[in-house]
Amino acid sequence: MSTRIAGTPGAAGVAVGPTWRYSATGTAEARRMPPAVGDPGEALHAAALEAASQLEALADRVRDLGRPDEAGIFEAQAMMATDPELLDEAVARAEAGEDAVSAVRAAADAVGATLAALPDELLAARAADVRDVGARIARILLGEEMDLPGVPSVAVADDLPPSVAAEIPPGFLLGVALEGGSITAHAVILARGLGIPAIVGAKGLTRAAVSATSVAVDGGSGEIVLDPGPDEVADFAARAAALEESRRAAAALRGRPGATADGERVALLANIGSPEDAPRALDAGAEGVGLFRTEFLFMKRQTAPAEAEQVAAYAAAFTAFGPERPVVVRLADIGGDKAIPYLDLPAEANPFLGVRAIRLAAHGSRELLLTQLRAIWRAAGRAGVTPHVMAPMVATLDDARLLLELRDQARADAAATGDPLPEGMVTGVMVEIPSAAILAPELARIVDFFSIGTNDLTQYTMAADRGNPALGHLQDALHPAVLRLIRDVVAGADESHIPVAVCGELAGDPAGALVLVGLGVDELSADAGSLDGIRAALAAVTRAELDDLAGRALAAGDAETVRAMARQLLGRSGQTAAH
């Protein structure tokens, strides 16, 4: 009898194979072994040294395989194994009567909890690394060998630490199914890199899988089938074949501009967070950049970035894409929730509704925005391109007028330096505040383009915090209320013949892309990795089909209904399996 369990999709792909179970606490039989004899402190020190030497060997091996980032993790773990913070705590617990195995696990948990409590998400990963080191020392104390898969298998675990995943020989990991973890877990990133499926958050998985011998996983849908029957195995094999076929077909379209089956052009652009993202975007066939986030220049520093530093960064991006591929620079979206020491802003109760982005100009930071605009003018002159700029958090016509005024003042100031400058700057506003969507006809008369940020537009329209997991049903940008605002923005833009782009997450989702283009959006900007999928989805449908989809979506009652409609159209054109 097969058992079906649903998890959260982490990495796309389909796999069927024997189960390989991993548990940080080892097997029940091993835990019943008698505790090691002798001085627990000496035993702990010896086991810690052995763990450090194993982890150093692992670091050497993955470095030789050309994976320096992973090697860095294991080198740090080797240092943690003999770290006084961990070892002193474990020895103290052992001397107080705990057995050595429990003592080292408890010490690793305690140190991990301290790191996890710091306000820094990178340290959460270090916390998991410490606990994994504790598990390794415990295994050594128990005389256990890690039971690695002997044949290509699907890993079934609560979590799969990097140090365990790295011990699995290449080709022996077919997929990953985790009871815990999030889509940002190391195992998910690893799976994406290997091109194998990963599913996380599958409640009840480890208990249900205790006696399972085989498992089928679909990382695109989050389905897990334990001990699948012959029909289920055939079903998953067919899905794997369809996925391979659609990936191949999508990649074959790369290099062609985005368009519907009947030839209506839809520019497909990439979102980038620094000039270093340019090669990946160009490889993916990006026709330009629809969102160049500039926060990387402003965050995590004590003083504002100098103009020259900014000129170099913008010129690097402009040069990488050249004059044929426009790069839209978004003015710094900082303030509010992002603490910037040099801005000296007061703490706010509702930072997402506070003094941030363009609003900073009226609160003592006009010079910050002027400096950024001067740098963009000069960088465009240096690279020989026409600059494209947009301001976030525009709520009113006055905000847009302020942007134009800052732009013109920045050009006059930059001209005084004697650097060559381009004639004009294509200047747009982000539409992410409902008031801007409502004012679209008036805004369109004074700016050159709109770019809709669907994540914030949804958050502000539904009054639902993006980061609050309890409000998931109010965070879907496909809700008809949000779609009707997008329709109105397009209508306002059309009156003045200016283009509308979308640079939120919805643009990178093939189902969302179809709805957006149906509503009349001209350009989609998404992560480079999403471009193949949306290009293929658009190439398979006609304008008439998209018009029909948009009409039904606007009249729907909720986001789930809209998503189902779009998926149905995707499925009919054979693109469902791709994502």
Next chain:
Amino acid sequence: MQVAELDVRNRSGLHARPAATFVKTAAAFRSKVSIENLTRGSKPANAKSLLAVLGCGVEQGHRIQVSAEGEDEVAAIEAVRKLAEGDFGEAPKG
């Protein structure tokens, strides 16, 4: 006792490799070496422990205080100061 206040300018602060480099440098001396994150206002921590240094949560732009006490305290502080001036072997931007 020798004390130095230093700015951490490199991209990942005292995380990952820069933290390991810092700890290995401190551990090479016989003196007792400790670190405080002045920006966060953390308690003094053992600079020879990677876990303790990570626990200080030192990010790019933070200011730290390093103290050394022992026979080679002058050399220890000098070595740490050089390390900070070289951005702990990591580029300041990225």
